[in-house]
Amino acid sequence: xxxxxxxxxxxxxxxxxxxxxxxxxxxxxxxxxxxxxxxxx
Amino acid sequence: xxxxxxxxxxxxxxxxxxxxxxxxxxxxxxxxxxxxxxxxxxxxxxxxxxxxxxxxxxxxxxxxxxxxxxxxxxxxxxxxxxxxxxxxxxxxxxxxxxxxxxxxxxxxxxxxxxxxxxxxxxxxxxxxxxxxxxxxxxxxxxxxxxxxxxxxxxxxxxxxxxxxxxxxxxxxxxxxxxxxxxxxxxxxxxxxxxxxxxxxxxxxxxxxxxxxxxxxxxxxxxxxxxxxxxxxxxxxxxxxxxxxxxxxxxxxxxxxxxxxxxxxxxxxxxxxxxxxxxxxxxxxxxxxxxxxxxxxxxxxxxxxxxxxxxxxxxxxxxxxxxxxxxxxxxxxxxxxxxxxxxxxxxxxxxxxxxxxxxxxxxxxxxxxxxxxxxxxxxxxxxxxxxxxxxxxxxxxxxxxxxxxxxxxxxxxxxxxxxxxxxxxxxxxxxxxxxxxxxxxxxxxxxxxxxxxxxxxxxxxxxxxxxxxxxxxxx
Ligand SMILES: Cc1cc2nc3c(=O)[nH]c(=O)nc-3n(C[C@H](O)[C@H](O)[C@H](O)COP(=O)(O)OP(=O)(O)OC[C@H]3O[C@@H](n4cnc5c(N)ncnc54)[C@H](O)[C@@H]3O)c2cc1C
Numbered sequence: 001x002x003x004x005x006x007x008x009x010x011x012x013x014x015x016x017x018x019x020x021x022x023x024x025x026x027x028x029x030x031x032x033x034x035x036x037x038x039x040x041x
Numbered sequence: 042x043x044x045x046x047x048x049x050x051x052x053x054x055x056x057x058x059x060x061x062x063x064x065x066x067x068x069x070x071x072x073x074x075x076x077x078x079x080x081x082x083x084x085x086x087x088x089x090x091x092x093x094x095x096x097x098x099x100x101x102x103x104x105x106x107x108x109x110x111x112x113x114x115x116x117x118x119x120x121x122x123x124x125x126x127x128x129x130x131x132x133x134x135x136x137x138x139x140x141x142x143x144x145x146x147x148x149x150x151x152x153x154x155x156x157x158x159x160x161x162x163x164x165x166x167x168x169x170x171x172x173x174x175x176x177x178x179x180x181x182x183x184x185x186x187x188x189x190x191x192x193x194x195x196x197x198x199x200x201x202x203x204x205x206x207x208x209x210x211x212x213x214x215x216x217x218x219x220x221x222x223x224x225x226x227x228x229x230x231x232x233x234x235x236x237x238x239x240x241x242x243x244x245x246x247x248x249x250x251x252x253x254x255x256x257x258x259x260x261x262x263x264x265x266x267x268x269x270x271x272x273x274x275x276x277x278x279x280x281x282x283x284x285x286x287x288x289x290x291x292x293x294x295x296x297x298x299x300x301x302x303x304x305x306x307x308x309x310x311x312x313x314x315x316x317x318x319x320x321x322x323x324x325x326x327x328x329x330x331x332x333x334x335x336x337x338x339x340x341x342x343x344x345x346x347x348x349x350x351x352x353x354x355x356x357x358x359x360x361x362x363x364x365x366x367x368x369x370x371x372x373x374x375x376x377x378x379x380x381x382x383x384x385x386x387x388x389x390x391x392x393x394x395x396x397x398x399x400x401x402x403x404x405x406x407x408x409x410x411x412x413x414x415x416x417x418x419x420x421x422x423x424x425x426x427x428x429x430x431x432x433x434x435x436x437x438x439x440x441x442x443x444x445x446x447x448x449x450x451x452x453x454x455x456x457x458x459x460x461x462x463x464x465x466x467x468x469x470x471x472x473x474x475x476x477x478x479x480x481x482x483x484x485x486x487x488x489x490x491x492x493x494x495x496x497x498x499x500x501x502x503x504x505x506x507x508x509x510x511x512x513x514x515x
Contacts, residue, residue: 007261007265008270008273012277014487015486016453016454016488018488020487021492024487024489025492028459028483028485031483032461033515035461038440039439
């Protein structure tokens with residue numbers, strides 16, 4: 001549990017850090033794109 | 042030549058209309074008619090920002106008629122009151138009080154929710170004491186009430202703000218979660234946060250349930266839950282919570298609740314935004330003899346039955362029971378999409394207080410799910426018009442939920458929780474223990490989400506006006 005808390009604290013610390021968020025934006029966009037592909041039947 | 046009629050022009054109906062227009066109009070003299078109670082499309086997710094006074098309602102809307110004119114579709118501004126499926130027509134009440142009969146060969150019902158404030162005495166901005174952000178006028182009114190509260194706080198008043206659900210079976214917790222987070226951040230920016238106590242009041246079994254039975258995701262070999270993420274966020278924001286609660290009644294000063302253990306509570310408040318129970322829009326169905334067949338066509342809340350497996354107990358309900366084509370089982374030329382279709386059951390476990398009061402979120406059908414079901418229904422209508430069986434599916438047990446929950450709308454200091462769920466409805470037949478693919482689920486707090494949210498607002502408003510290249514936007 002402590003570990004999880006640490007991970008969330010880290011996410012919190014970097015929540016408005018522009019370079020980190022720019023990378024996260026790309027990672028999340030790729031994830032969304034993959035999932036959107038799964039929904040085209 | 043086929044006459045296709047779409048009732049409702051929200052996420053499901055309007056998007057379906059674009060898909061239908063694209064596939065059918067200009068080919069074989071087909072006709073498309075869209076009936077909508079309101080002449081404008083509203084990008085509802087941004088009403089959260091309208092409700093804190095950071096955006097005007099007009100910035101979330103556009104006129105529908107010019108879009109349909111451009112596509113060659115007909116537009117009827119009116120309220121569908123009756124459907125006569127044997128004789129294939131819809132009775133529409135026009136704004137001047139007269140009625141019009143609109144004939145169809147294929148019908149798509151996409152009328153979204155009826156906001157059932159009446160289920161909770163004292164709830165709502167029209168007849169009651171609480172605010173809502175579910176429609177543009179409601180969100181505008183909520184902003185005015187909030188800004189009045191702000192001026193009281195600026196004079197030194199300490200206030201209590203309550204946000205959440207206003208009924209034991211309400212849904213749409215995500216919108217309320219966004220609203221309380223945006224209020225928090227707005228008060229921080231105004232330097233007034235220490236003058237407000239913020240309470241999250243909800244029917245969820247625990248934080249982060251969101252009516253989808255929560256969310257688990259794998260990150261760095263650990264399984265996190267949405268409950269942990271929301272609890273973490275609320276601790277950071279200093280937001281208190283009371284979950285597992287039904288609102289029995291509201292008066293000018295107090296909200297009266299009962300929880301899952303039967304404990305009653307009275308919450309004093311200065312400002313409250315509580316989402317009402319959602320029912321279906323009151324449309325009546327008649328057969329050719331004039332008999333009311335509404336009960337046959339809809340579930341008890343009025344949502345239209347489609348190709349789901351209805352009647353199973355919660356523990357037996359699984360992925361394959363969720364609808365795929367959105368076709369009505371009795372009248373094969375009728376489809377229902379978005380919030381208007383009847384789900385086979387809830388996503389969150391049904392529970393009740395000792396006195397029998399149900400306290401469990403109803404299943405949400407979010408914007409993306411509404412669009413996917415609208416598109417599947419539209420493409421299935423195209424299949425039938427062209428002589429094929431419906432071949433398109435968008436089951437909630439096979440499609441993802443993609444949600445960006447705003448915390449604050451600012452491209453430098455804002456934030457959001459970016460949420461992905463795959464699939465939305467747990468599908469244990471395919472994904473075993475959790476019923477979801479945990480490697481394709483996530484919930485992440487950060488500025489990147491605020492960029493997404495901003496982009497989605499502009500991209501959707503662009504795409505849904507059928508501007509050049511709209512088909513390229515997913
Ligand atoms: C404040 C708020 C924020 C939200 N944020 C998000 C978000 O961030 N992401 C997300 O995915 N979802 C979000 N949602 C949920 C999303 O808005 C809904 O899932 C979506 O609007 C449902 O689409 P729909 O087409 O079924 O219904 P609606 O969008 O409600 O559209 C129904 C349309 O039918 C019309 N209509 C109703 N009855 C009749 C009638 N009898 N005759 C003719 N027309 C009729 C209505 O006027 C309306 O235009 C949010 C909801 C709210 C309230």
